[in-house]
Amino acid sequence: MRFYSTNSPQTTVSTEQALFHSLPADKGLYMPTHLPFLGPDFFSAIADQSLADIGFAISKALFSDEISKADLEELTHQAFPFATPVVDLEPGKTSVLELFHGPSLAFKDVGARYMAGLMSHYSKHSDKEVNILVATSGDTGGAVAMGFHNVPGVRVSILYPTGRVSELQEKQLTTLGGNIQAFEVDGSFDDCQAIVKQAFVDAELNAHLSLSSANSINIFRLIPQGFYYVSAYGQVQKYHKPVVFSTPSGNFGNLSAGAMVQKMGLPVAHFIAATNLNHVVPTYLETGVYSPKPSVTTISNAMDVGNPSNFVRLAHLYDDDYDQFKTNVSGYFFDDDETRAGMKRIHDQFGYVACPHTAIGIMGLQSYLNETQQDYVGVALATAHPSKFKPLVEEVLAQVVEVPERLEILAHRKKYSIVIPADYEAFKESFLQTI
Numbered sequence: 437m438r439f440y441s442t443n444s445p446q447t448t449v450s451t452e453q454a455l456f457h458s459l460p461a462d463k464g465l466y467m468p469t470h471l472p473f474l475g476p477d478f479f480s481a482i483a484d485q486s487l488a489d490i491g492f493a494i495s496k497a498l499f500s501d502e503i504s505k506a507d508l509e510e511l512t513h514q515a516f517p518f519a520t521p522v523v524d525l526e527p528g529k530t531s532v533l534e535l536f537h538g539p540s541l542a543f544k545d546v547g548a549r550y551m552a553g554l555m556s557h558y559s560k561h562s563d564k565e566v567n568i569l570v571a572t573s574g575d576t577g578g579a580v581a582m583g584f585h586n587v588p589g590v591r592v593s594i595l596y597p598t599g600r601v602s603e604l605q606e607k608q609l610t611t612l613g614g615n616i617q618a619f620e621v622d623g624s625f626d627d628c629q630a631i632v633k634q635a636f637v638d639a640e641l642n643a644h645l646s647l648s649s650a651n652s653i654n655i656f657r658l659i660p661q662g663f664y665y666v667s668a669y670g671q672v673q674k675y676h677k678p679v680v681f682s683t684p685s686g687n688f689g690n691l692s693a694g695a696m697v698q699k700m701g702l703p704v705a706h707f708i709a710a711t712n713l714n715h716v717v718p719t720y721l722e723t724g725v726y727s728p729k730p731s732v733t734t735i736s737n738a739m740d741v742g743n744p745s746n747f748v749r750l751a752h753l754y755d756d757d758y759d760q761f762k763t764n765v766s767g768y769f770f771d772d773d774e775t776r777a778g779m780k781r782i783h784d785q786f787g788y789v790a791c792p793h794t795a796i797g798i799m800g801l802q803s804y805l806n807e808t809q810q811d812y813v814g815v816a817l818a819t820a821h822p823s824k825f826k827p828l829v830e831e832v833l834a835q836v837v838e839v840p841e842r843l844e845i846l847a848h849r850k851k852y853s854i855v856i857p858a859d860y861e862a863f864k865e866s867f868l869q870t871i
């Protein structure tokens with residue numbers, strides 16, 4: 437598989453280059469030059485297959501020119517020891533695809549774990565340790581920390597803003613030890629991100645270290661996210677109806693992943709882009725004008741993105757053609773009051789406890805089904821476990837939300853972080869001491 441940059445489609449790089457240098461020098465985004473078409477037989481044979489089996493089958497179609505089948509099989513089975521079950525709210529009409537059964541309780545586990553497996557595959561053949569730098573406002577850091585923990589040949593340094601991530605999120609970043617270290621920055625998320633960006637362009641640092649990133653710009657976080665759309669399709673085939681997906685969206689990596697498997701032949705009747713008040717994409721779908729805005733803070737904070745970094749990818753997948761984009765995707769957005777009311781209604785109506793992001797996905801789906809009046813089976817992606825937003829969910833639903841044991845045990849572990857001011861030179865000095 438070769439990858440091109442959206443800014444210069446004529447030059448391509450290998451899988452290994454796109455994996456370790458997430459961002460092309462021309463500031464475009466990497467995309468696969470060619471997506472293999474998997475025919476109807478492929479998609480009708482997956483009803484009972486696990487996420488790992490589906491991941492292996494698609495990985496073979498994508499990467500078997502570069503990675504042996506045995507290695508791909510091991511990689512996918514190690515990455516996905518958990519399932520992505522579809523849970524019916526109204527059978528044959530409305531269901532949720534639960535993507536939070538991995539270690540950090542959010543869908544980001546899927547991308548982070550697959551990417552970790554690929555990096556470990558390539559670094560086995562190299563004697564240079566790979567250093568991953570990530571800035572996080574919470575969720576990404578947890579999935580990356582847990583996904584890369586104990587992966588040989590890879591060290592992860594996570595920068596997070598002190599006092600601005602939840603207690604449990606902080607525990608995910610700071611208690612694993614081993615090849616994972618956390619820098620607690622006395623500043624904001626933007627400060628953390630600025631430090632990471634500066635490290636990538638620091639010639640001295642890059643001269644003797646192999647630095648890499650694990651944010652959602654990296655195409656290898658997106659590719660595996662396609663696997664669960666396929667898994668969900670298999671699970672709802674028993675209803676013999678066209679399938680629509682509703683994806684709660686922020687940076688639009690998740691929806692781009694869906695559009696990629698649609699291009700590979702997955703029969704998706706329609707996508708719903710569901711957002712909060714950061715609604716540049718729903719507005720684009722309505723008006724044809726894409727105008728990024730500064731982000732606004734909401735209760736579905738993992739989707740507080742004013743200029744989604746994957747919009748370019750999604751547009752490319754629809755040939756940069758507004759009509760094609762609009763034919764395949766509808767946008768809906770909800771403010772915080774609507775989100776709270778939706779969480780409560782979903783709980784009253786179906787007995788289902790949804791995190792605010794998931795609730796927005798379900799509401800988007802319901803709005804679309806009401807508008808079109810077509811006989812679709814709708815699948816809303818449940819992007820995080822409700823306990824990740826425990827105080828909010830408990831307040832809205834007036835009931836206790838249990839934290840799954842795999843996360844609860846972290847609460848009792850000892851935190852270890854390297855505290856630094858929001859200053860690049862200070863980071864560099866303490867980072868180099870840890871090498």
Ligand SMILES: *Cc1c(COP(=O)(O)O)cnc(C)c1O
Nearest residue numbers: 685686687688689690738819820
């Ligand atoms: C990251 C995240 C999103 C947004 O996903 P994108 O791929 O950035 O669109 C939605 N919900 C939750 C819980 C998340 O963590």
